[in-house]
Amino acid sequence: MKILLNEKALNEGVERLADEINETYGDKPLTIVGVLTGSVILMADLIRKLKMPLRVGVVQTSSYEGTERGALTINSEMMLDIADRDVLLIDDIFDTGNTLEEVTQLMKGLGPTSLRSAVLLLKTGRQLVDWKPEFVAFDIPDEFVVGYGLDFNDEFRNLPYLACLEPADIQGFTEV
Numbered sequence: 001m002k003i004l005l006n007e008k009a010l011n012e013g014v015e016r017l018a019d020e021i022n023e024t025y026g027d028k029p030l031t032i033v034g035v036l037t038g039s040v041i042l043m044a045d046l047i048r049k050l051k052m053p054l055r056v057g058v059v060q061t062s063s064y065e066g067t068e069r070g071a072l073t074i075n076s077e078m079m080l081d082i083a084d085r086d087v088l089l090i091d092d093i094f095d096t097g098n099t100l101e102e103v104t105q106l107m108k109g110l111g112p113t114s115l116r117s118a119v120l121l122l123k124t125g126r127q128l129v130d131w132k133p134e135f136v137a138f139d140i141p142d143e144f145v146v147g148y149g150l151d152f153n154d155e156f157r158n159l160p161y162l163a164c165l166e167p168a169d170i171q172g173f174t175e176v
Ligand code: IMP
Pocket: 035, 038, 063, 064, 091, 092, 093, 094, 095, 096, 097, 098, 099, 100, 143, 144, 145, 146, 150, 151, 152
């Protein structure tokens, strides 16, 4: 696997995100909603760098089967009450944008005071929606990446770096 972002680069990216978020919200209380499962590592690292009073909740979505997209499902049973709150959605990657678009639509109906999103990665040239997250740590090329929370068939989320999954890796994986 080719390493795209090593631990130091990832940490600097998360630091940048945190600075921008701290600057935007100041001391205002914030409700974070992490999109599981890909955002777990980013959430853990990011929320410890945020300075305002925080509530943390999650929604779960899944859309990929291997490297192919399947139907999107959203499970919001574990989400906090977000009515009249400033809300920040956190996800690992903005690819087509469909996932955050659907979660955003769902959440807008619940009456938040404001709703923004923060992602670690934005895959260049892939978006099918006409907006982008307010906070983006890295723009990356159109390659399938794993590590730092991102998976291939639920594996590799624990890699401390971000790597490009190459055809040989996928082949090796499916043959095992
Ligand atoms: P979107 O709905 O196309 O924006 O895709 C967002 C979701 O797809 C992310 O939350 C990821 O879970 C997953 N995803 C998109 N691209 C990749 C990738 O390169 N590697 C692993 N997961 C990905």
